[in-house]
Structure formats: C-alpha cells, structure tokens
Amino acid sequence: MKKLVITSVITLALAASLHAAPVSFDFKDPKGVNALQFSLDSVLEPIAGTAGGVSGTVSFDPANPAATSGKIVVATKSLVVPNATMTEHMLGNNWLDAAANPEIVFQLSKLEGVSTAGNVTSATATGKFTLKGVTKEIKVPVKLTHLADAFGKRINKPEVKGDLLVLRGEFMIQRGDFGIQPGKNDDKVNPEIKISIAIVGSAPKA
C-alpha cells in the first residue's frame, strides 16, 4: 500500500512538472489562416491589407505565462492590398523594398503586467520590431489564449493530441520611424499605420 501511494505521488508530481513545462508553439499555420492585418488612412479610402506569410515560434508555459518568449516573422513579399498596382508600389523600392528587406520581425523581450483569467492571459509585450531593416523597441498589448488539446479538432483529426495558442494584439507605428517615405506623401498616405495580429500557434504532441 505504501509503495502504491509513493508511486502515485511520484507519477502525479512528474505529470504536474511535465504539464508545467514551457511548450513551443509553431506559428506556421497548417490551415493558412495566420495573417497580420494593416491599415492606414489615405485619399479616397483607407488602405487595408494582409500579410499571410507568418512563421516563428513562441514558448509558452500556462503555469508561468510571464516567462513567455519567442519570435514572430512575416514575409514582406506576402503583404497584399486589394489593388494590384498599389501592392506593386508598396513592395517596391520607394516603400517597403521587399527584395532588400524580406522579413518583418517581432522578437519578444518580456511580458509585463501579466494577468490570467481562465485560459486567457493579458499582458503588455515588449520587444524589438524590425521593419524595412530598422529595429525599434515597441510595446504591444496582447492576449494569449491557451486552448489545451484543441490541435486535433482544428485539423479534423481528433486522435492527434496537442495544444493551440492564439495570440491577439494591435498596435500603431509611424512609417517614417522605419524609413518608409519619412515626411513624404503625408497628405496622400497617413504616416500612422495600424497593425493587428490574430494568429494561432500549434504544439502537436508526439
């Protein structure tokens, strides 16, 4: 009986420690849903588009969300707006110069003001944001939703185990701060760009 109790305690402790370990979530979405959305005011109507080339990993521990670390990468050439000519101009030398700056990167440094309610963690993410070769530290209010054992359901294979981590956030940048036509065409294209993210990372269990 004593042996059984000890074995049970050790098993529970091991299970708890495994559960508490940080899990690495891959943000290259198998369903292709992940995208960054951007919009900025312009003459006639706001220019709004998306960037679907999202990748990167985030290490998240539901028991210690403040220790979250990771990096999200967006392929610059994946940025599109509904008008083909505008897309061409946006990716060209005068604006994003996608050929010379193939990646837009957010490298998380730390999470601050962390609070968790249920499976949702709210925090302010501080990190280094790189756009058009210019890196600046920014703060982004984020929400991390941990969906335990939801990976299989999402890919229509319930037998496959694994977790999902949904990352949501919204922030503004000044395009001039990142060398995108600084001080130019402000009357035609607003210098302020709104960026929204709602992306999901997967952590299948082997």
Next chain:
Amino acid sequence: MKRVLQTIALGLFVTTIGFWAFKGAHTGWSQNRVPMSKTDEVTGIVYTVYENRYVPGIDLLAGGVGLASALFAVSFLLRPKNKTDQPT
C-alpha cells in the same frame, strides 16, 4: 468626323458609368482581388481570404468620364463639313 467623335464620347461615357454601376458602384479604388472575412471555428480568429475578380473603382470611372469629356471637347475644335463642297 465631329459627329463620329461625339458619338464615341457619348458611348464611352455611357459604357463607363454602366460598367462601373453594374460591377457594384464601388466608391473606392479599383480592386483586383476582393477581401472577404471568414472565421476559424476552433480559434475564433477572423481572417481574410481574397476572391480574384475585378471591381472597378472611382479611378476607372474618372478615367472613362474624363476621356469621354476630352473627346467631346475636341469634337468642337473640328471644323464642320464645308457646305460648298456639296454637289449642286
């Protein structure tokens, strides 16, 4: 020639407005792909998919109407047919 230019101008004017109105009378820029929102059922993420079709915008309307107006204006610079050339 004057009458021909005026007819072309009128045709271009009507066709441009008709095409723009028929394709949805979009008051923004022309679109080569149309964004549509979808929701991922498991995560609740609202994402954008694009349907590849052309929607004419104000730029096409302005271009067509502008060209039609220019043709109409040019038609007035042409000299009317000389009546003395007509057989008597």
